[in-house]
Amino acid sequence: MNEWERMLALLGVGVAALVVLHGAGALLSRRRLGTAEVRGAEHAPPVGPFTGGAPPAAHAFSRFHVRWYAVAMIFLAFDMEMLFMYPWVRVVAETGTTAVVEMFLFLGILFAGVTYAWREGALRWS
Amino acid sequence: MADAWWSVLALPVMLVVAACVAAGFDALLGASAAYGPAGSVRVWGTRAATPLREARRLLGQPARRTKAADTALVRVGTALLPTAALLAGAVLPLGFTAVSDPGVGIVWFNAMEALAWAAVWLTGWGPNAALSMIGGYRFLALGLAYELPHMFALTTAGLGAGSLRVGEVVAAQEGLWFAVWMPVAFAVYLLSALAMAFWGPFDQPVGADAAQGAAAELSGVDRLVFFGGRWLLLVVAAAFSVPLFLGGGHGPLLPAWAWTVVKTAAVLALLIGVRRALPTLRLDRFMGLAWMVLLPLVLLQALAVSVVVVLR
Amino acid sequence: MELRTVLLVAQPGTTEIRLAAERELRRRAWPLAPSPAAADLLILCGPPPIPTPPWLATLHTQLPPPRTLVALHTPDQAATGLLAHPVHLEGQGAEHPAQRPAQRPAEHAEDEGHSEHAAHEEHREHEGPHSEHGEHGGHEDPHSEHGGHGQHGGHGDHGNHGDHGGHAGHHMEGMAERGDDRDGLRLDRWELAYGPGLADWPAGLVLRVVMQGDVVQEAVAGSVDGVPGSGAAYWHEPWLRAARGAEVTCGEAARRRCGARLDSLGRLLAVAGWADQAARARRLRDAVLAATASRPVDPTVLGALSALTRRVRRSRTLRWLTRGLGQLPAARVRALGVSGPAMVAASEGAGDVYDRIRVWLDETDGSTALFTDTGPLPPDSAALPQHPPSAPLLAALPEMLAGAEFACARLVLASLDPDLDDAVPAPAHAHGHPHAPAPAGSGPSHG
CATH class of the missing domain: 1.10.287 (Helix Hairpins)
Incomplete structure (x- = not known):
């Protein structure tokens, strides 16, 4: 097998x-x-x-009132990012600094979005 | 990579045994809080056997339906939980051999464990009942909170080894365990292990306030499969922290398989104990914490690890 | 010993029976079930009302077979054998299709209901009108019709149940209709009624709600049909006895109040999902209540008690989860006439769930010093409130629950913990002997 x-x-x-x-x-x-x-x-x-x-x-x-739908949207963005992250893990050592800089720039941009959503109160609903 | 075909049969048995032992331990802790310390060995044994007696009780209970329920969804949902746990467990190495060790083992684990989202939601939706539906949706909210930190914790371990193959992650920890030099990822992984088994402070999907939420209308074998599946999921989630962060089978004196068992038992005991120490976290409060504290922390951890990997 | 999982349902006025049942279940190590699906034994505290109210019939059919219903008429029956008193449900409403005789579950009763109806007699002494039950007037005397409701179809009385918040007529026939919600969206509305069979729920409370998703949009509190108002609030009983001129020691009153607070605390901690501490609170509650003047509270119990209150007070998680939740500010407290811990919480803090928990903890700790006080509780010391202390709490529920998520609503409700049997007859005056503890529902004794 x-x-x-x-x-x-x-x-x-x-x-x-x-x-x-x-x-x-x-x-x-x-x-x-x-x-x-x-x-x-x-x-x-x-x-x-x-x-x-x-x-x-x-x-x-x-139709259930899903009050965390905004979180679900942000989550989707990050979840897509994971598609890149998994293969990236295998090539970091070979590619070197470029790989790290590119990935964390990308993550930084995504996280800026999260921070914005947090300040808008999307992460708290009750 | 194991060649033994019988590991396919051995794994389910081992997981079920581990789940029974863990449930017995949990029952002992719960009973000493509820009834006081056990007076004799007999009482102690009876208490530890409570989960088995409960399983026996549920097994002899005929099915019961709710009005206009989607029974098929409930069946699928409940059955999905142990199935997901079992399939995720395929990549768990006992010592250094797993049932299967594919090159994308970590991704496989992640994908299987995420089936719990569907499992709990389907179980909650199926009975056409308000409380179980509330519970089912709570798990989706919980998933949104724990899944990202969880995935970053997984990738951080993979990053340290430069591989997504579980066997290679274990091999990379021969000298130093990942838990030592990526403690944040380890801690976040443990939290997310609790959450994926909706255990302990993350048990809101089956919360006491909503009459066990998603499980409120489950009886008989469905109930047994659902809660049994949850135990399997907890065991598998705890066990996976061993190859990821605790060096797998590496360790002095004892054989590799024994180290795996000892480390798994220790993590499992910790996770079971945590539930007793904390009340249930409401997701509207936890969501902010997960996204604004856990996520940046584990991202920084991943950054630190990737810098180490590049410089190495 | 066989394992039974028990759905324990308390009717108003049955606190003492419930406590006895919980004690007995603990002795047998039978777990409490959170829902009928998880249970195989339904224990009803108090005699089953006749005719069987829809809520009881529903709960019973919701148990998976083989279903057993046991009614405890007296606290003693819990100890003399829980399974010795199985009950046939009779006179179930014709409007409940699930309870047509053909589907009526096979019961395990050997002696169907002779002793139990005889036992009614002595426990119906609190037949007096209860302010909460005014709208359900016209309960028929259970005895006069006893014997004839096996097969009757139309009981005149069933009209009473028909107005079950407008629910009873159309069971689940429609899909949810849409309506404006808290966040300005038009979403499906569920009309539901919670209680009285939920675990860790105030005995006999029925909360009619409109929900959207898991957000409570509207809530109205009431009590179950078919239960006569109780005049005897167990938690107030020492003060009531003292007011009637009986000899009651301050120690007994202090123990009772401590028990009341631990009971509330246990319920709240259970709702908050802290099962272990809830179980501890309940175990200590029973240990405190079991004490007498000649058999004082064990020092280990006192130690465990202060360990429990310290643990709960120090829990940052509990504070984080309950701070700012369910605020009942001082102005509303005055307007509604709220007394008891909710009043103290509003005067000492923001009046949120956490403040009310703290008041319970303070009063629990404060009462232990008086446990061995053998001084008499002066009859006029009982600062009994003018209103039933829980009536204002029930009145406050709609405004406090509207807009709350289900989990928050449960916490708010548990933190107010209305006790539907505390229709205390107001005494003439209230002057305090400085050490005499005030009754369970009213203000603090210290200060």
Whole structure:
């Protein structure tokens, strides 16, 4: 097996283990409660969501107010930067000073953006 | 690079055993706070076995659905958590051999660990319940806070070795551990290890205030898989700090595999202890800290390391 | 011993039962569950109201099978065997489809509800009208209809539950509607009601909220339906007894107040996610409350108590997380008639969550010196407030919670910690014997 085939094999083992676990759960619950009751539970109507007892007026599936969306935008910029950073790691020693200067100039510019966002209050929302 | 095919089977077993031991240790700490010191060895043993008994209880619990839930998403979300931990664990060397040691091992770890974002959010969204959805979204906010410092900590270790292959990062620490000359990256990595397993002060996605948030509607095997997966993730995150910063299997006297186990256990104990010392950090407060303190610190660390690498 | 995970739900007026249940669960090392999904045993403090209110029926069906519901009618029942009193829920509302008889879970009751309804008698002494419950007038006498609600469809009483904040009629039928939000956006609004089954939640409180994302836009506090107002606030009981002329020592009153503060502190620390210190606060609370004049508080408990308060006070993280949160300034305190720690916190500091925690810690520390004081608590020393001390806190909640993120809202609520059973009958006067501790809900005794 090469290095990636091993990953695939590991994935297979993990998925198999999860399937076995769910199967064991089904078996054990039948042994503990009896098949009839487990089947009854499986066909029971679904329960409402828990908020402490009272039912909600609407579905929870909704457009959630994500108040950190500005952070998500800055994050994306930095995350793209990581695409360059990983390969850069391997060539710093060969390329020398130029590589360091270029990368940290780039990071400095990005971080200036973060500082601006911070001063605008994008990192605090509550 | 290991040639033993059976390591593919051994790794999951070892991770599960490590997770059980860690959970037992955590249960002991929790019980001594909640019930006082254990009076006898029997009590001590019962307390340490609580996670296993809880697992057994959940395994025998039939499924339960919430109204208009997206059950498939919940299944995928919960299953993704242990799967991500397992796949990230593939690059963990025990001693000097890992299941797999690809040339981009650090990136692989990063990519797998980031699947937790999807896992927790899907688990939170699926049940169509307010509290679990709040919890799921909290993990995304947590991810935005911890992931960048985390990635810079990872790259800093790679930078020190000039390689993204985990085996070469370990080899580069034969003389001096990276934790010694890049302490900030190490500290930031440990913080982000807590965060990626939404553990300790970063447990807001499954916070007590929201009835365990993303996990609020999980029962039975789904619950077991979710929280078991979280333990695996914590173990893997702690274990990865060993090859990255603590010299992997290097050390005197003991064989390499024993050093890996000892160092992993020490880091894991530290991470478990931290949770007991601090209340949950709210993300609206932590976000600023992560971006304005942790990020510049770890960037400066990366700069310092790259200067050393160039001058070397 | 089998491991059971317990959802513990306290009704108003059942503080003593809740404390007994928590003690017993600790003895058995049974963990408390944060939600029904995590639990397999629902323990209700106090007799189940008849007919079964929707919130109780809902909580019960939300347990994964096999579900067990246990109602504790007296504090003693906790110790005599938690599982000895399983209950059938009867008279569940017809408007709750999940509770149609066909799907009613199989129960494990051997003796379905004889003893428990008999046990009602002695615990319904606080039947008197509670100011908070005015709008829910017309609770039917539970005994008069006992026996007949197995299959009834339309109980006249169910009209009461129909007005559950306008929720009950349409369960989850719609998608969320949009509305203006705090930040000037138009976003989906969730109408929800939190409580009474949430963990670390004031007993019997129902908070009706409009949420957008995890931000509370509007909040109204009320209490659960179907529970008669309690006249006996456990945390005020020594002062009430003294006011009635009974002999109460200052030591007992001091221990009770210390217990009240530790109870609040435990709840807040649990909400703040500091489980270990919350557990310590609760363990110490029970140790302090278990003491009597002849069996004083153990010195190790006193040591642990001061270690706990020192630890919490020194936590920079807790301060960082709670500073500036939920401010109730002195002007609002006066306008609303707030008494107790919230009042002290406003007069000594900014009146935020952290200040209120500090007041609790101060009062906890201050009370320990009086633990062994055998002097009588003078009947007129009880500086009992004119209003139920929690009523102004409930009135303050809407303004304090609007615009708060869910986690902040929980902290604010926990820091006010309204106690729905403290409808204290106002005594005529209040003059202080200098050492007599003031009752739990009112101002500080020191100073």
